Amino acid sequence: MSAPHERTSATTKSDGTRAEDDHLGGGLLSAGRAQDPNYVGTHPEPRFFVTEESDEDEFGGRTMVLNLGPQHPATHGTLRVVLRVRGERILAADSEIGFLHTGFEKLAEHMGFQQWVTVTDRMNYMSAINNNVGYALACEKLLGVECPPRAQALRVILSEFSRLADHVICVGLAAMDVGAFSLMLWSFERRERIYDLMEAVTGTRLTTSYTRIGGVFRDAPPDFRQLVESLLEEFPRFLAELRGMTIGNRIFEDRMRGIGAISADEAISWGLTGPLLRATGVPYDVRKAEPYLGYDQYDFDVPTQQAGDSYARFVQRIEECDQSLRIIRQALDRLPDGPVMCDDKKIALPEKVEVYQNIESLIHHFKQIMFGHGIEPPRAAEVYVATEAPNGELGYYLVSNGEMNSYRTRVRPPSLYHFAVVPRLIEGGMISDAVAVLATFNIIAGELDR
Amino acid sequence: MGRQLSATEIIDHLAERYGDKITVVTPPGASSRPYVVADREHLVPILDFLRHDAALCFDFLMDVTVVDHLHLEIPEIGERFASVYQLYSLEHNHRFTIKARVPESDPRCPSAVTIWKSALWGEREAHDMFGVEYEGNPDMRRLLMPEDYPGFPLRKDYPLRGRGERDAFPQYRQHRNARTAGEPSGGAT
Numbered sequence: 030m031s032a033p034h035e036r037t038s039a040t041t042k043s044d045g046t047r048a049e050d051d052h053l054g055g056g057l058l059s060a061g062r063a064q065d066p067n068y069v070g071t072h073p074e075p076r077f078f079v080t081e082e083s084d085e086d087e088f089g090g091r092t093m094v095l096n097l098g099p100q101h102p103a104t105h106g107t108l109r110v111v112l113r114v115r116g117e118r119i120l121a122a123d124s125e126i127g128f129l130h131t132g133f134e135k136l137a138e139h140m141g142f143q144q145w146v147t148v149t150d151r152m153n154y155m156s157a158i159n160n161n162v163g164y165a166l167a168c169e170k171l172l173g174v175e176c177p178p179r180a181q182a183l184r185v186i187l188s189e190f191s192r193l194a195d196h197v198i199c200v201g202l203a204a205m206d207v208g209a210f211s212l213m214l215w216s217f218e219r220r221e222r223i224y225d226l227m228e229a230v231t232g233t234r235l236t237t238s239y240t241r242i243g244g245v246f247r248d249a250p251p252d253f254r255q256l257v258e259s260l261l262e263e264f265p266r267f268l269a270e271l272r273g274m275t276i277g278n279r280i281f282e283d284r285m286r287g288i289g290a291i292s293a294d295e296a297i298s299w300g301l302t303g304p305l306l307r308a309t310g311v312p313y314d315v316r317k318a319e320p321y322l323g324y325d326q327y328d329f330d331v332p333t334q335q336a337g338d339s340y341a342r343f344v345q346r347i348e349e350c351d352q353s354l355r356i357i358r359q360a361l362d363r364l365p366d367g368p369v370m371c372d373d374k375k376i377a378l379p380e381k382v383e384v385y386q387n388i389e390s391l392i393h394h395f396k397q398i399m400f401g402h403g404i405e406p407p408r409a410a411e412v413y414v415a416t417e418a419p420n421g422e423l424g425y426y427l428v429s430n431g432e433m434n435s436y437r438t439r440v441r442p443p444s445l446y447h448f449a450v451v452p453r454l455i456e457g458g459m460i461s462d463a464v465a466v467l468a469t470f471n472i473i474a475g476e477l478d479r
Numbered sequence: 480m481g482r483q484l485s486a487t488e489i490i491d492h493l494a495e496r497y498g499d500k501i502t503v504v505t506p507p508g509a510s511s512r513p514y515v516v517a518d519r520e521h522l523v524p525i526l527d528f529l530r531h532d533a534a535l536c537f538d539f540l541m542d543v544t545v546v547d548h549l550h551l552e553i554p555e556i557g558e559r560f561a562s563v564y565q566l567y568s569l570e571h572n573h574r575f576t577i578k579a580r581v582p583e584s585d586p587r588c589p590s591a592v593t594i595w596k597s598a599l600w601g602e603r604e605a606h607d608m609f610g611v612e613y614e615g616n617p618d619m620r621r622l623l624m625p626e627d628y629p630g631f632p633l634r635k636d637y638p639l640r641g642r643g644e645r646d647a648f649p650q651y652r653q654h655r656n657a658r659t660a661g662e663p664s665g666g667a668t
Contacts, residue, residue, distance in 0.1 A: 130623040132632060300541065412512075436551050
């Protein structure tokens with residue numbers, strides 16, 4: 030096994046300075062590999078941080094290297110975990126990601142601020158609204174605008190529904206991965222009901238692109254209240270069924286308890302956030318720590334577990350569903366009337382009717398849409414805005430060049446930092462335990478690779 | 480919960496000890512937060528101070544990334560790259576941003592892995608995208624791009640559609656050849 034580390038540094042660096050060709054990135058082409066029909070690319074050699082002296086145990090059993098992924102039912106996305114196993118026991122693990130890398134951050138440098146909203150919901154496709162809202166908040170802070178109260182409340186309601194959808198799917202899939210298949214079907218059924226609401230409000234089920242800078246792109250439909258009421262009514266029954274199937278279930282608890290446990294200090298050092306951090310007993314929630322969208326006016330708790338294992342993470346997600354329902358109930362009760370877009374004509378796109386009939390609106394429309402104009406924040410302004418996505422802290426770091434495109438857009442996805450710790454947690458366990466850890470970590474490949 | 484400090488108070492506290500080693504930058508815009516820039520030689524001691532000082536206590540390294548300042552020159556930074564650290568303190572509930580200057584001719588930066596483990600993958604991705612080598616990080620393999628990928632895609636002089644690296648992927652080549660059967664194969668698409 031050759032050391033991958035050396036090979037990488039050989040292609041990127043030679044005696045401190047980069048070869049001209051390498052620096053320009055034409056290395057692959059000049060090496061003639063583009064023309065070589067037999068070239069199939071390389072994968073990095075797995076690098077195991079746990080090394081053992083002996084390859085054989087006392088009975089002569091050999092270790093073997095096993096791939097979990099990139100296509101595996103338990104990874105729920107394209108990511109690769111390489112395991113060195115002896116029998117069912119994992120001795121060492123390494124991971125490889127990037128199969129879904131799409132260059133979203135590079136795209137942001139070539140698209141207008143308003144346009145990039147459509148990219149954000151491709152990142153965590155399980156809870157697209159939360160990504161939309163996080164990005165819109167970052168842009169609003171960069172530009173110094175605020176969205177009107179009705180848009181805030183709508184964002185809160187849909188964010189919490191999105192969180193519910195994300196959590197119930199994670200919980201259902203986690204249950205399926207340890208053998209309780211029915212829960213997966215139940216939770217998908219429940220998510221479809223939430224997607225019905227999403228479709229009614231945003232026009233799409235999965236990739237919503239609902240927010241705009243300064244508000245949301247359209248108001249809720251007239252029957253919005255009934256739709257939300259009916260969901261609020263049936264959801265607690267579903268959660269009770271979920272709890273009845275899992276909590277206190279001997280088989281389920283044996284599979285989940287004590288698996289992949291992480292301490293609070295370690296979790297903080299590894300940068301875990303969201304349900305994973307709260308499952309270790311740390312009550313950190315961005316909605317409480319730095320309230321946005323008026324979250325400080327809602328009455329809700331931050332549940333925590335103590336164990337930090339797979340079971341705690343599972344229970345944590347179910348308990349967060351209760352709190353989301355509480356927030357939705359309060360937000361619906363005091364849903365204010367009014368506009369859903371801010372009245373800053375430099376930011377809010379005018380109505381199409383206005384554009385066709387009013388010269389001033391036509392000019393505003395032109396100025397926002399045409400290349401070289403658009404929304405232009407001050408030069409060298411920069412913000413980092415954190416929001417609480419279902420998986421944890423979702424941060425957007427924007428740097429502006431004073432032009433219509435963002436100069437640098439960085440997404441801090443929770444899954445990236447979560448997945449870094451997975452190989453360390455599954456070492457020493459069984460292969461089936463690795464599945465239980467992966468399931469409760471809820472790694473979304475879209476935001477992991479961006 | 481401890482006492483929450485504003486960014487200005489954090490900078491004042493930091494300046495008491497490292498006043499000659501940091502430069503304060505206040506970006507424009509009403510809601511932009513001031514941050515500090517340091518030379519990379521002094522970065523690790525400053526980060527260590529930020530992590531362990533009782534009044535600051537930044538126990539989270541939320542994010543590590545790099546900004547390529549090729550088309551956005553900021554006099555206080557003055558180099559091509561800046562390595563950006565987003566810090567958060569759970570105890571005091573405050574946030575802070577610190578940047579390190581990384582010159583183009585020698586893109587290396589000391590690693591923060593000894594202080595926060597989240598730097599492991601944050602720095603790995605920054606290296607993958609910008610080619611900044613983090614010294615002391617035990618795992619500097621590429622994270623998202625293929626291992627033999629020659630360029631650093633988030634650099635500003637790297638074109639949006641690449642430099643023809645896609646041609647090296649056999650699946651893509653087959654797909655393209657199937658579409659343009661009979662035509663001589665062109666260069667970068």
